[in-house]
Amino acid sequence: MSTTRAIEISVGIFVAAGIAALLILAVNVSNVSTFHSGSQYTVKANFDNISGLKERSAVTIAGVTVGRVKLIEVDPVTFEAVVHMNIEGKYNEIPVDSSAGIYTAGLLGEKYVGIEPGGAPDFLKENSEIRLTQSSIVLEKLISQFLFNQSNSDDKKEK
Amino acid sequence: MFDWFAKIGRSSIDFFARFGREMILFIQTVIGFASLIPRPGLIIAQMYSVGVRSMLIILVSGFFVGMVLGLQGYNTLVDFGAEESLGVVVALSLVRELGPVVTALLYAGRAGSALMAEIGLMKATEQLSGLEMMAVNPVNRILAPRLLAGIISMPLLVAMFSAVGVFGGYLVGVDMLGVDSGAYWSQMQAKVDYNDDIVNGVIKSFAFGIVTTWIAVYEGYSCIPTSEGVSRATTRTVVYSALTVLGLDFLLTALMLD
Numbered sequence: 219m220s221t222t223r224a225i226e227i228s229v230g231i232f233v234a235a236g237i238a239a240l241l242i243l244a245v246n247v248s249n250v251s252t253f254h255s256g257s258q259y260t261v262k263a264n265f266d267n268i269s270g271l272k273e274r275s276a277v278t279i280a281g282v283t284v285g286r287v288k289l290i291e292v293d294p295v296t297f298e299a300v301v302h303m304n305i306e307g308k309y310n311e312i313p314v315d316s317s318a319g320i321y322t323a324g325l326l327g328e329k330y331v332g333i334e335p336g337g338a339p340d341f342l343k344e345n346s347e348i349r350l351t352q353s354s355i356v357l358e359k360l361i362s363q364f365l366f367n368q369s370n371s372d373d374k375k376e377k
Numbered sequence: 378m379f380d381w382f383a384k385i386g387r388s389s390i391d392f393f394a395r396f397g398r399e400m401i402l403f404i405q406t407v408i409g410f411a412s413l414i415p416r417p418g419l420i421i422a423q424m425y426s427v428g429v430r431s432m433l434i435i436l437v438s439g440f441f442v443g444m445v446l447g448l449q450g451y452n453t454l455v456d457f458g459a460e461e462s463l464g465v466v467v468a469l470s471l472v473r474e475l476g477p478v479v480t481a482l483l484y485a486g487r488a489g490s491a492l493m494a495e496i497g498l499m500k501a502t503e504q505l506s507g508l509e510m511m512a513v514n515p516v517n518r519i520l521a522p523r524l525l526a527g528i529i530s531m532p533l534l535v536a537m538f539s540a541v542g543v544f545g546g547y548l549v550g551v552d553m554l555g556v557d558s559g560a561y562w563s564q565m566q567a568k569v570d571y572n573d574d575i576v577n578g579v580i581k582s583f584a585f586g587i588v589t590t591w592i593a594v595y596e597g598y599s600c601i602p603t604s605e606g607v608s609r610a611t612t613r614t615v616v617y618s619a620l621t622v623l624g625l626d627f628l629l630t631a632l633m634l635d
């Protein structure tokens with residue numbers, strides 16, 4: 219009888235330790251709480267270029283993550299990128315004239331959407347659109363522009 | 378000429394017959410799970426021999442694998458000034474791949490071979506026939522509790538392996554090599570996704586639990602009941618389990634990453 223009991227106790231410890239390890243993985247290693255956190259609403263924004271923004275990228279206000287990019291598609295008429303973003307329900311007082319921009323975390327880091335709040339009395343709702351947008355900076359374009367300007371100014375000096 | 382075709386035909390018929398017998402036995406065993414409901418003691422006894430007694434080797438290996446990942450990851454990342462991402466490297470490689478695969482390989486060697494030898498010797502000493510004589514179904518009584526115990530134990534072992542590995546990586550990365558402790562955890566939490574990474578790791582571990590335990594149980598049940606047959610079946614158990622786990626891992630990863 220006592221050996222059966224010892225076996226049962228050790229199996230109980232085994233199962234408890236396994237479930238505890240799963241919990242550690244869920245809570246401590248991945249951050250489960252930031253994922254499904256109650257109500258959220260969707261807004262969209264059109265960008266000329268999103269280069270490198272991905273689904274599930276962060277949406278931030280003042281550097282704090284308030285939501286995630288849900289879907290990115292191309293508008294078939296204007297050929298602009300339409301970015302659908304899920305924003306947490308508790309941030310429901312973002313003015314409608316806020317602007318959205320695509321920025322990079324650090325020099326080589328991930329792209330994210332930054333929202334600069336405006337001053338209008340109305341707030342963004344489900345399916346409303348952020349009209350003021352600033353596209354992501356494409357490094358190649360910037361460099362080519364710089365080189366172009368550089369050679370132009372060299373030409374002027376020579377003349 | 379025709380001998381040659383006959384040979385191909387015979388071996389393919391043999392292959393499919395063997396495969397069919399194995400599938401029928403598998404389905405019978407799964408149906409046999411129902412007969413375990415009134416007797417949970419059988420499963421507990423098997424979980425003790427399969428799970429609890431594998432725990433030590435899993436914990437120790439998980440710890441060392443995590444520490445090695447910490448060392449190797451740090452040495453590569455530090456060249457790019459990205460050593461803060463060490464936590465991500467350690468956690469993702471453990472949760473997605475190394476945890477399920479290494480645990481399954483260790484499990485096949487530690488528990489699978491023991492399961493197979495036990496059932497094989499039961500067959501060699503005609504205990505299985507004895508059970509049938511007493512109108513006890515050996516599939517329900519012997520195979521079903523072992524398979525179920527393996528399927529339950531494997532995800533628990535994998536979770537322990539990964540969790541201990543993450544702490545091993547922390548010990549080396551943060552305490553030995555000086556990565557910032559906050560960055561280790563926060564980057565890990567930002568990059569490791571619950572649904573994409575943790576749940577997929579658990580799905581993998583269930584699949585490996587089914588496959589490795591089933592191979593062991595089947596090889597034991599179908600082995601030639603002589604000492605040579607048992608020894609060959611033990612070798613086959615470990616080899617087949619290892620190959621199937623690695624192949625299945627590639628398939629599952631390809632499906633999950635699509």
